[in-house]
Amino acid sequence: MQRLILFFAAGSSLVMGIAQAQAQAQAQAQAPVRGAVIGQLLDESGKPLANAEVTARYQSNPGGVSLSRTARTDHHGRYRIEVRQPLGVWTVHATVTLMAEGTPMRVAMTPDNAAPFAGNMGAVRNFRLRFADRTVDDPYGVGGMLVVAAAVGDYTPLDEVTVSLEPVGGGAAIERSLRSTGEGWVVTGLRPQQYQVTARHRGRPMLVSAALTPHRDYDWRSAYVGGFERTSPGIYQMRVEVRSR
Known part of the structure; x- marks a missing residue:
């Protein structure tokens, strides 16, 4: 019994010594x-x-x-x-x-x-690494930005629109109201991946398309799937337009 107690005590001392050495190494690694x-x-x-x-x-x-x-x-x-x-x-x-x-x-x-x-x-x-929809230093936060505009000829108030972004690769869907910024009506702080985007006005489903450009016409669907494009240094956007059905 005495040998067993001595062995246990020695083993405990060894474990404590290893833990202390690890803690000391961590402290040294983090010391100024x-x-x-x-x-x-x-x-x-x-x-x-x-x-x-x-x-x-x-x-x-x-x-x-x-x-x-x-x-x-x-x-x-x-x-x-x-x-x-x-x-x-x-x-x-x-x-x-x-x-x-x-x-x-x-x-x-x-x-x-x-x-x-x-x-x-x-x-x-x-x-x-933390994605945030806004920070103290940046009103656009950290991450990608969804920019939403009303389609030509559609007058839906965008402050009444909510969007849902479902990660294509899996993960929890994000549902947000749009907020007005210098970039337009946006959702910010998005992880860099593809999303399926849907929109609702006061609970009613809307149609969604990639934003109209001189080289791209509307393609209205109940959901739009897309990713982010670099629009300027450090800024990544997905631009869509919405309209009532």
């Missing part, structure tokens, strides 16, 4: 490094994001000197950027490129701490 900014990038499920782009930016005012330094994350989602010189205040930003039906979509990542920091002191800045 003087003259450098370090951190880790994770996807929505908490898995490391490899080959994502992280940029440290320096801006002096007065003086007008600005520069940036960029790094890529390793297979653990970690990065390190030297920011010791020039002396001053730095900020960090991160993006990841996702594929949506063969189309690359560059998405900004959300920092756990967006505060500027002194480069010579160093900092830890971790990022997470």
Whole structure:
């Protein structure tokens, strides 16, 4: 019995020692490094994001000197950027490129701490992939944007229209009311994938088509299936028009 107790105690000490070593290694990995900014990038499920782009930016005012330094994350989602010189205040930003039906979509990542920091002191800045319909810094949020217009000759009030977006590859459907922005009536913060789009006005189904262009006529259907197109740097849109039946 005494040998069993001793063995159990030794085994417990070993487990505790391993746990403490792991905790210490994690703490060291997340400790600020003087003259450098370090951190880790994770996807929505908490898995490391490899080959994502992280940029440290320096801006002096007065003086007008600005520069940036960029790094890529390793297979653990970690990065390190030297920011010791020039002396001053730095900020960090991160993006990841996702594929949506063969189309690359560059998405900004959300920092756990967006505060500027002194480069010579160093900092830890971790990022997470989060889609949001709007943020403090961007009224269009993070992700793709559905832009909805009324068809030519249709006068349905778009503030009374709701749309449903069902992911073609599976997943929970998204149902939203449209909101008015400088881009028109939109739904924002959408993941980069194809969707089946339907629309209703006060509960009544509407017809949906890809937006009219000089090269494309209407094709009215009860649902429209499509993905996002890059309309300008960092902006990805799916444009449709709706009309009453």
